[in-house]
Amino acid sequence: MRTSELDALDQALVQALLIDGRAPFSQLAEVLGVSDQTVIRRYRRLRGEGLVRVVGLPVGxxxxxxxxxxxxxxxxxxxxxxxxxxxxxxxxxxxxxxxxxxxxxxxxxxxxxxxxxxxxxxxxxxxxxxxxxxxxxxxxxxIGGPQYWRGLDLLTEEQLGKLTVPVYQLTGPVLHLDAADEAMLAVLARDGRTGYPELARAAGLSESTARRRLDQLRERSACYFDVEIDPRLLGLESRATLMITVAPGELAAAGAALSEHPEVPFAAAVTGTANLIAVVLCRDNDELYRYLTERIGALAGVQHVEVVPQLRSIKxxxxxxxxxxxxxxxxx
Missing domain, CATH: 3.30.70.920 (Lrp/AsnC effector binding domain/regulation of amino acid metabolism (RAM) domain)
Incomplete structure (x- = not known):
């Protein structure tokens, strides 16, 4: 199953789900300019064949x-x-x-x-x-987790305006999850688009209470929805982890710059000699080379970069x- 399996409509659907993984099919259809049944059919095929899955995850x-x-x-x-x-x-x-x-x-x-x-x-x-x-x-x-990856850009500004982009507050007091919250998240980790009746049964709640609980978890930035997809299906064959050493005074600016790069689905400040980690997805090694020399090389404060090629994604x-x-x- 290679790039040919995902045409432009499939990829636009994936981009929309990256922004809001639980957007109703009717809203997705309006965004994409197709019928509800077309969106449902496309999603069910991608989901059924194991090519795409929406998952609900806690915000660590x-x-x-x-x-x-x-x-x-x-x-x-x-x-x-x-x-x-x-x-x-x-x-x-x-x-x-x-x-x-x-x-x-x-x-x-x-x-x-x-x-x-x-x-x-x-x-x-x-x-x-x-x-x-x-x-x-x-x-x-x-970038990564609640902050959605910007590697797909098929949607126009008008289409993006029809989607609700969640705003996450990642700092503040730790939120407590009770048994019902945990039960719903366990179901959403397998299928982030699970319906409210099933969530209610898993959590031992009424359907209206399950809906309200999930809305509260999202509003409190306790959970988010991601799209799982093998990047090779998008033609991204060259994958690497960059272990970057940046001058401390430039770390925040370098991280913010990486978050805007469509090649980077994940970047974080970390402890250790290399204080900035980034995962990079490129079409081939030549594109990776250009990214390293033209984009990473232009970042202020970069002192050292270790490029660790990724051979296989296991999970x-x-x-x-x-x-x-x-x-x-x-x-x-």
Whole structure:
């Protein structure tokens, strides 16, 4: 399943869902200038074939998740098995195999500091196939998560004006999620467009209460909706992680600049020698080269850049990848 599977209408639909993953089909149809049935048919095909999935996820900083970016070094014959084992864990996302097949990268999203430390200090060090671990605490995300990726630009300004762009408050007191909230988020992590009757059954609420609860979670910036898609389906074959060292006084400006680059779906300030991490998606290595020399090279304060090529994506925000298709991770 390659780029030919996603025509211009498919990609415009994906862009609209990136902005508002739970927009009603009728609103999406109005934005795209087609019938409701056309949008429903297109989405059901993409969803049914595992090419696109909307997922509802908690906003880590708002609900108290402890997030880190991990780099794990492994022997070449062990890295894939380590990546697969990590991908099965519900507290780990964005698992990739990198750097000649000897490095695994991922993001941890632990409920508590104790759970985070248990993983880093006990579980992973006991795995003989992991030879080294580097952990970078995520200090501030500039793009990614609630801030939607700007890599698709098929919609006109008029079309964009018909969509509601959520505004997220990422700082402030940690919000408490009760059992009903957690139950709804567990369902939305599998399908972010799940209907209110199913959400109500999962949470033990009335349908009207489930609708009000979800609206409140969104208004309080406790959750967001993302679109999972293999970037290769959009013709983006060259993928890399950039570990950038920036002068501290220029870090905020550099991160803000990266957030405007359509090549960057994720960028964050982190702890460590490299204080800025960015994931870059390009059509080929020549485009990646131009991006590095013309865009990254023009940023003020950049002192050093390590380019780590991504060989394979094992798990995205919530779904594992089987070829080009998104599948639910098996139980750990």
């Amino acid at each position: 900083p708002r609900v108290g998740l402890v997030e880190s970016w991990l780099r794990l070094q492994c022997p070449p014959d062990a890295a894939l098995a380590v990546a697969d084992a990590l991908a099965r864990r519900p507290d780990i996302a964005w698992v990739t195999l990198n750097s000649g097949g000897t490095e695994v990268q991922c993001i941890t999203r632990a409920r508590t500091r104790e759970d985070h430390d248990e993983l880093l200090l006990r579980r992973l060090p006991r795995t003989r196939r992991v030879t080294a671990i580097t952990a970078h605490s995520i200090l501030r995300a500039f 995205r925000a919530g779904m594992m990848l089987d070829g080009y298709r998104l599948v639910d991770p098996p139980s750990a």
